[in-house]
Amino acid sequence: MKNIATAVQAKASQNSKSLTQKDFQPNHRILVVDDEKDIVQSYIDILDVSKISNVVPMRSSRSTSSAMTTTSDPEFELVVAKSYDEALAIVKRDIKQGKPFAMGFFDVLLGEGPDGFDLVKEIHAIDPHMYAVFVTAYNDRSVDSIQSFLGADKTNRWDYLNKPFSNGEILQKARNFTSLWNLNEEKKIQDSKLQEAQRRLVESEKLSSIAAVARGVSHEFGNLLMQIMGKADICLTENNPEKMKTGLEVILDATQRANEILEKFKDLSNPAQATREKSKIYAHQILDEVLVLMEHQIKTQNVKVSRIKTDKVLVEVNPTSLLQVLVNLTINSIHAMGSSGQIDFSVTDVGDMVEIRVRDYGPGIKEELIDKVIEPFFTTKGKQGTGLGLAICKEIIEVDHRGEFMISNHGVKGVEAILRLPKEAEKE
16 A cells, blocks of 8 residues: 555655745855954955955955944855944844844954853854854863853854964855854754645645545445345335344344444544454354345345355454445445346455455456555446445455455456455364
8 A cells, every 4th residue: 555654755855845945045144253453354355255266256345334244245244243242232133133143253352351252152042053163362261161161062053263363264164154054054944844844745635534534434324325225125025024123123233333334434534543442253243244234235136145165263353344344345246247146255264364255256357457446546437436445445454453455356257355364263
């Protein structure tokens, strides 16, 4: 049977990728915090890639304000702050505007008061995703002390650089950390869209299942109504009170079965809470019930029934579900043969399994369609078929009862359905 979970995952992943590629906007915003004008100009000169000989020149524009913002090229947007308070204010403002920084270069010594380490810790409380590079001419703190101060969870969010720095060091760290930020954020967006796509696909699948359940209810109740009508017709023409009583008992039993089937389909709408009670019963007893319930159709269609073998074997099953399977198979056999024919039934003890066979003497199934007839909604009956009967049978036998369900053309004539169910050993 088709693996729906795999299909949902593949489709959701495909949808997520297309949405992510369309919606994700790269972020190359860099905050530079330093109170020395010459150092600030060095950052601008280094990160303006049009001035690097091995980089293709690109258009750049610059403007100056109290925060001295400059777009040096399409790769980096620099925002410069000269103090702890100014940097913190800029970060708070830009976060509110939905414009986070990918990374920042922080001078450790910012005059009197809090230093660059304090500033980054404060920024991480506002924006934990921002990367930081500490730049200093002093080795006043060890790597371990910085990690302890910022927290172990921020280990991958900062780096350390000593002055004097080279152009390559600044450019490389800017590229590395902005790339990391973008990769992380793109993954977050992709994961979010993947979950949303999965939710929508599962919801769509659920709606399809509800439609299938509704059609299944119609299919099953149609079968039961035929049985009730058949027995009612026999009761109307019978003068024997005992036979009439037997017919009415069958009708009552069929209505009870209808109620049980309705409950089963209610369970299907919420599989997690579905309960299918099983009991120990002889397999041939359920087959006996099928022949009683189908008596009218068998007679009116002039169908001969042959019990090939009837081994006495206990099985632990849901009687209603197994009855449903055998009724479906019997009706399919009658429809396949038309106005006359023969159906062979057998119940055989085959070791640790019981094997139930239902064979008709109809025209059989085209070989290229054998594998398709058990797929949901595939039918050879045209508008008169729902395409659910055999799919439901397969689910009941293989999923609910851990058995085997097979359909094949008989070697001589007709179609044969084979059911194998785990056997319950009869206790002495």
